[in-house]
Amino acid sequence: MDVVLLERIEKLGQMGDVVSVRPGHARNFLIPQGKALRASKDNVAQFEAERAEREARNADRRSDAEKAGEGIEGAHVILIRQASDNLQLYGSVKAHDIADGLIAQGFEIDRRSVVLPAPIKTLGLHEVHARLHPEVVVTVVANVARTQDEAEIQKETGHAVGRMVEEEEEVVAAPAIEEMVEEEALDQITEEVAETEAEVEEIDAIESEASEDAAGDENKSA
Numbered sequence: 001m002d003v004v005l006l007e008r009i010e011k012l013g014q015m016g017d018v019v020s021v022r023p024g025h026a027r028n029f030l031i032p033q034g035k036a037l038r039a040s041k042d043n044v045a046q047f048e049a050e051r052a053e054r055e056a057r058n059a060d061r062r063s064d065a066e067k068a069g070e071g072i073e074g075a076h077v078i079l080i081r082q083a084s085d086n087l088q089l090y091g092s093v094k095a096h097d098i099a100d101g102l103i104a105q106g107f108e109i110d111r112r113s114v115v116l117p118a119p120i121k122t123l124g125l126h127e128v129h130a131r132l133h134p135e136v137v138v139t140v141v142a143n144v145a146r147t148q149d150e151a152e153i154q155k156e157t158g159h160a161v162g163r164m165v166e167e168e169e170e171v172v173a174a175p176a177i178e179e180m181v182e183e184e185a186l187d188q189i190t191e192e193v194a195e196t197e198a199e200v201e202e203i204d205a206i207e208s209e210a211s212e213d214a215a216g217d218e219n220k221s222a
Contacts, residue, residue, distance in 0.1 A: 001026045002039035004047050008134040009035060015058065016051060065133035072130060073138040077101035078151045081144055083123050087162045092119035098128055098142050120144060124160035
């Protein structure tokens, strides 16, 4: 289905563009939400007659969104959740959770503005986009932690607390592993030395026995 866009739509086009979209997408999303009109001759003519006015209103909305975005950009939303030792949440964090967190901090934002392709299911810091206007997108941080204290640590360090513990354990374990390797190598060398000494003693015994036999033969000959 061909539609004329009434605002910029990501991956589709700019305001005033006539584009082809799936009929369901047009009927269920673009047209009901006032983002597009069916590209009939009358609708296209109507849009062209209103273009200047629409572009002026759009510029005003974009300016307001840019000002709001300056305060929201980089905001941290702390979300306390239960999780297992491998950082996996018992549940998930959804877009409306992040939007509610921003609103609780005093930001004026439409809950539908938060763009989250898939629910968050792990502890840590997650960058999330909020579309304040079709042409204005800001980035906020969803700080998902088990406690407020862990959230503060994550904010300061930039790492999930669980992952930090794992990394510290690896650092501690490394010297122990090296020590074990060294001990095993030393044991192996000791065993090899002992085997060599045993072989030398055996050879000495054989040579000594051979010498005694030779001496006995000489005495018999005499």
